[in-house]
Amino acid sequence: MVPVGPSPSESPAWHRVRVLQQHLDHQPPPSRAAAGGLWSPSATSSTPSLGRALAAEYDFVVVGAGSAGCVLAARLSEDPTVSVLLSEAGGSNQSFAVRSPFLTCPTLQNSERDWAFRSEPQAEQKDRVSHWPRGKTLGGSSSINYMLYVRGDPRNFDFWAQELGCEGWAFKDVLPFFKKSEDYLGSSTSCSEGPDSHHGKGGCLKVTHMKDGQFATKDISQKIVDSCQAAGMSKNDDYNGPTQEGASLPQITVNEAVRCDAASAFLFQNGALQRPNLTVATGQMVTRVIFQGTTAIGVAFRPDSKTVPSKPEQIVRARREVILSAGAVCTPWLLQLSGVGRAEHLTEHKIPVVADLPGVGQNLQDHLFYAILVDMKPGCSSGFVPSKLLHLARTLMEYSLLGKGIASFPYISAMSFSRSGLTPEHHGNDLQLHVVPFVFKDPKQLEKNMGIKPEDMPDPSETPDEGLTIFPTLILPRSSGSISLRSADPGDYPVIQPSYLTDPVDMAILTEGYRLVERVVASPPLAEVCAGIHPDSMIPHAPGSDEYVKEHIRKGSITVYHPAGTAKMGCSLDPMAVVDTSLRVRGLSGLRVADASIMPKIISGNTNAPSIMIGERAAHMIKTSWGMKL
Numbered sequence: 311m312v313p314v315g316p317s318p319s320e321s322p323a324w325h326r327v328r329v330l331q332q333h334l335d336h337q338p339p340p341s342r343a344a345a346g347g348l349w350s351p352s353a354t355s356s357t358p359s360l361g362r363a364l365a366a367e368y369d370f371v372v373v374g375a376g377s378a379g380c381v382l383a384a385r386l387s388e389d390p391t392v393s394v395l396l397s398e399a400g401g402s403n404q405s406f407a408v409r410s411p412f413l414t415c416p417t418l419q420n421s422e423r424d425w426a427f428r429s430e431p432q433a434e435q436k437d438r439v440s441h442w443p444r445g446k447t448l449g450g451s452s453s454i455n456y457m458l459y460v461r462g463d464p465r466n467f468d469f470w471a472q473e474l475g476c477e478g479w480a481f482k483d484v485l486p487f488f489k490k491s492e493d494y495l496g497s498s499t500s501c502s503e504g505p506d507s508h509h510g511k512g513g514c515l516k517v518t519h520m521k522d523g524q525f526a527t528k529d530i531s532q533k534i535v536d537s538c539q540a541a542g543m544s545k546n547d548d549y550n551g552p553t554q555e556g557a558s559l560p561q562i563t564v565n566e567a568v569r570c571d572a573a574s575a576f577l578f579q580n581g582a583l584q585r586p587n588l589t590v591a592t593g594q595m596v597t598r599v600i601f602q603g604t605t606a607i608g609v610a611f612r613p614d615s616k617t618v619p620s621k622p623e624q625i626v627r628a629r630r631e632v633i634l635s636a637g638a639v640c641t642p643w644l645l646q647l648s649g650v651g652r653a654e655h656l657t658e659h660k661i662p663v664v665a666d667l668p669g670v671g672q673n674l675q676d677h678l679f680y681a682i683l684v685d686m687k688p689g690c691s692s693g694f695v696p697s698k699l700l701h702l703a704r705t706l707m708e709y710s711l712l713g714k715g716i717a718s719f720p721y722i723s724a725m726s727f728s729r730s731g732l733t734p735e736h737h738g739n740d741l742q743l744h745v746v747p748f749v750f751k752d753p754k755q756l757e758k759n760m761g762i763k764p765e766d767m768p769d770p771s772e773t774p775d776e777g778l779t780i781f782p783t784l785i786l787p788r789s790s791g792s793i794s795l796r797s798a799d800p801g802d803y804p805v806i807q808p809s810y811l812t813d814p815v816d817m818a819i820l821t822e823g824y825r826l827v828e829r830v831v832a833s834p835p836l837a838e839v840c841a842g843i844h845p846d847s848m849i850p851h852a853p854g855s856d857e858y859v860k861e862h863i864r865k866g867s868i869t870v871y872h873p874a875g876t877a878k879m880g881c882s883l884d885p886m887a888v889v890d891t892s893l894r895v896r897g898l899s900g901l902r903v904a905d906a907s908i909m910p911k912i913i914s915g916n917t918n919a920p921s922i923m924i925g926e927r928a929a930h931m932i933k934t935s936w937g938m939k940l
Contacts, residue, residue: 359583359590360402367627368395368589370932371609372635373596373644375400376450377918378905379635380572381491381925384514384580386932387588389939394588395626397611399595400446403453409568410709411457412717416755418454423447427639427806428761429869434811440869441761442806444639448592449573451637452918455871457569457720459517459561461488462913462920463554463727463738474910475881478891487926488550488919491515491575495565497522508551514575515922516565520723521547521558526716527693527747530778530839531559531723534745537836538726541829549727554739554914557726563918567709567718572922597623597800599632599648599901601664606632606901612800630936631900635925638873638907642671642793643804645877645888645903650895659798665897669886673878674791675912676808677742677870679783680820680863682827683749683768683844686777690839694748695776721746727914730822732815733786738914740786741823743830744870746779766865768846777844780830782823783870785914788813793876810867817860820867824859872917877907892931904928 372382375398383396400423407417420426420443427442445451464481471480489510496509496519509517520531538557539545546556563570577583583590593613600608608627634641645651649664651671656663686692694716695701709717724745733740751773756762791809796802811817831840843854849865851858877895880887888895889908895901906921913920933940 359577359585359588360592362589364395364589364591364624364626365393367608367629368393369628369630370394370633371626371628371631372396372633373609374398374450374634374636374640374905375448375573375577375590375592376445376635376637376905377452377572377921378925378928379633380449380452380576381922382633382635382904382929382932383588383590384576384582385926385929386938387582387585389933390585390587392587392630392936392938396588396590397594397596397609397626398448398450398590398592400448401592403448403571403573406710408447408449408453408571410717411562411564411567411569411720412706412709414454414456415721419443423454425639425803427803429806429808432808432810434817434864435867436763436766436864438763438766438865439761440808440810442639442869442873443871444637444873447573448577448590449571451871452563452571452922453569453573455918456722456916457563458722458725458916459550459563459919460915461550461923462915464552465736465738466911466913469737470879470910475884475887476879476891476910477881479879484920484923484927487923487930489513490926491922492517496561508548514580515563515572516570516575517561518564519547519559519561520719523719525719525723527723528559530692530747531745533835533839534724534747534778534830535559535726537830537833538724538743540833540835541826543726543728546727549725549915550919554727555729557724557743560720560722560725562720564719567713572918595800596636596644597647599634599644599650600625600627601649601898604665604897605899608632628900631902631932633928633932634877634901634903635905637905638674638876639793639804639806641903641905641907642876643795645670645895646795646804647798647800650898655794659795661795661798665895667888667896669878669884669888671793671804671876672790672886673875673910674793674806674808674873675787675789675875675909676791676810677783677785677872677912678787678810678816678820678867679742679744679781679870680867682780682782682824682862683773683846684778684780684827684831685774685841685844687839687841692747692776692778696748697751697775723747727785728826730819732819732822737786737911740784740819740914741826742783742785742915743823743826744781744783746781749774749777749779751775760868762866762868765848767848768844769848772847774844778840780827782820782827784816784819784823785912786819787912788815790875808869808873811864817863820863821856821859824862828854870916872906872912874906874909874912874917877903878910879908880910892935893928902928902932 429440470476492510494509544556653666708715845853877888
């Protein structure tokens with residue numbers, strides 16, 4: 311392997327990080343003890359299900375090996391009497407960059423493990439095009455995310471059941487499936503009522519609590535939580551317990567300094583890939599569902615066009631069901647390519663209509679956040695300075711050799727959930743703070759990974775090397791958008807129209823987030839080490855004024871990587887519902903959807919954990935309906 315020079319969109323410092331990552335990917339695994347658990351057993355275990363020749367038909371075909379799809383394939387194949395195919399457009403997720411909690415943004419986004427979607431220009435964001443990373447690898451977006459384990463506000467699920475017609479999806483109904491997946495490894499003092507009441511033990515997904523860990527920025531992170539409390543919030547060590555509201559160090563899907571993604575948890579480490587009745591096909595992009603009348607009987611797929619463009623498509627039949635778990639972008643895209651969607655839109659692209667379902671691709675919801683930089687007082691430190699190459703290199707070497715240090719944890723080291731007062735209380739919390747205990751000031755990285763234009767960035771010469779980055783996050787948006795076809799060619803990415811900030815209440819909630827950060831930073835103990843919010847001289851308004859804050863949001867807000875709702879669940883009276891409460895596509899047989907696209911309303915928080923829960927719930931429903939072994 312010959313390292314090449316940095317690309318125009320890559321700084322020399324992060325180029326060196328990428329070269330180190332590529333070097334480590336090609337090294338033989340060190341011993342687990344020496345590496346502190348850095349290399350998971352999945353890297354060396356026997357995996358006969360991967361690479362197995364495809365059969366002509368299977369009982370179940372699961373499309374998409376992401377957060378929900380890996381769960382489905384693992385659970386369905388527990389019954390040895392059925393055969394299961396799990397199809398994934400991307401390749402393996404077994405690499406140093408995926409395993410390391412620290413390298414998500416600089417090395418995984420815009421890589422071969424990312425679909426690298428782009429939105430349409432957003433009128434309310436100064437016509438910016440938003441970067442939409444989605445996982446294109448085993449584990450899907452759980453292999454490239456920030457590893458936060460957040461179930462959502464219990465009120466979210468009760469709202470689904472009580473007001474949106476989704477009977478059987480109240481929090482009391484879904485809690486057993488959250489617990490089934492989970493192996494909570496935190497101490498008994500990490501959660502307000504202990505792990506036995508609201509947390510699972512012995513599941514596939516390893517969940518730890520940063521409160522129990524030791525890392526360089528823990529002191530400043532705890533100060534953030536204490537200042538949130540001083541500013542009027544409650545302290546809540548277990549936001550995945552009975553109530554979500556409050557400030558806390560995060561619960562994370564990291565075990566012994568290694569990411570625990572859905573593929574590692576449900577396929578590699580629990581022995582699913584040893585099963586003769588499970589086949590996992592990577593590098594295979596499903597292009598359409600095959601129907602016989604209104605019954606799904608299989609899928610057509612072809613090798614990923616970037617690697618083998620000339621090979622013709624192949625058809626695999628499903629004796630019982632096809633389950634789409636391709637995510638909130640690819641699932642509605644695939645449904646429409648297959649003739650399921652709004653008839654007028656399909657006809658425009660000369661696609662024969664199988665089912666006229668106008669809700670397909672509609673109801674797109676996403677979380678939105680923006681960065682507020684906080685300066686440290688002279689002589690005070692946050693514990694990490696990524697802009698200093700020596701500091702960065704030492705951090706990565708400590709992790710790669712010992713499995714320790716700040717690189718063994720995700721970027722986000724403190725969080726809070728609260729209500730702005732602008733959303734009905736029974737809907738749940740609408741405002742989240744994500745806190746990163748350092749500052750990224752590399753303009754090339756900001757443009758490459760976040761799509762922020764250079765003219766909209768803070769002046770790098772005025773940006774401090776050391777400080778905090780606090781992200782006020784809109785988690786119950788009122789604005790909604792759509793996913794639609796660009797053409798009938800599966801090689802053409804869909805049209806992604808998030809319609810960010812088109813409802814003025816969303817701007818008001820994000821503005822309240824700025825005011826919340828002002829109060830937190832001015833409260834002890836953070837006020838003792840922080841000088842205050844760093845003013846952005848590129849904004850032509852008085853710092854802190856309403857005009858300043860709104861301009862800050864327009865030019866700097868970006869996706870939190872949580873699209874949902876594009877094949878929403880609902881009752882028979884809802885004309886825009888795509889699936890029923892058993893996740894069956896309306897008007898069709900043999901076809902279900904199980905991923906974040908079925909959410910009728912996005913949940914208050916990061917979406918990986920609820921997507922895994924949806925996979926667990928779907929597997930239970932399917933097994934029950936077919937009389938399979940539970």
